[in-house]
Amino acid sequence: LSASYDVILVDEYQDTDASQLRLLRALNGPAGTLVAFGDPDQSIYAFRGADINNVLDFESAFPGASVRALTTGRRSGANLLAATRLLTTRMPLPRLPAAAVRAHRDLAAAREGGSVEVYTYPTAGAELDNIADVLRRAHLEDGVPWRD
Structure with a gap:
């Protein structure tokens, strides 16, 4: 083949x-x-x-x-990209070429803006309750169809 x-x-x-x-x-x-x-x-x-x-x-x-790193992130705005990079700096990738890891994590955002919110919960059940609440509010208050 x-x-x-x-x-x-x-x-x-x-x-x-x-x-x-x-x-x-x-x-x-x-x-x-x-x-x-x-x-x-x-x-x-x-x-x-x-x-x-x-x-x-x-x-x-x-x-x-x-291995080559792409240098521009197109999926997320600059704020989300910056937040994820704060987390990933603590994640080791020892078997990839160091230069590729640095280039990958030095990704430039193609667009500005976006927002980041962080929530923590004492239990998985509390997390599920909040997710359900966010989805319900989006549907009832903002008119977001359930399929979306």
């Missing part, structure tokens, strides 16, 4: 599991072109088998590959 593709593109690579890594290796073959986008700071699916090591070991999993 690897001869059938000029390039393989993968988004959200930080969410891949062991079987997806094996599939990508097989599809890519020994000399294929693989472009994978992933943010190790957003690896949140370990509960369903995602393995952060797929990102951390990318260069060894695909010999000849190199």
Whole structure:
């Protein structure tokens, strides 16, 4: 199959599991072109088998590959990006090239603004109650449809 593709593109690579890594290796073959986008700071699916090591070991999993950091964040405004960077500075990424980690965490926001609110709760139940309240208020007071 690897001869059938000029390039393989993968988004959200930080969410891949062991079987997806094996599939990508097989599809890519020994000399294929693989472009994978992933943010190790957003690896949140370990509960369903995602393995952060797929990102951390990318260069060894695909010999000849190199890790490069994107330098502009387009998903979030500057305030949210700044808040997330405060948290991620405490998250080690020891197996990625240090320069790539620094560049990744030095991401520039493409747009200004946005707001950040932080809530803490004494229990998971209290957190769920608040989320339900926020959604209910958005629906009843702001007219946000339930499907949104």
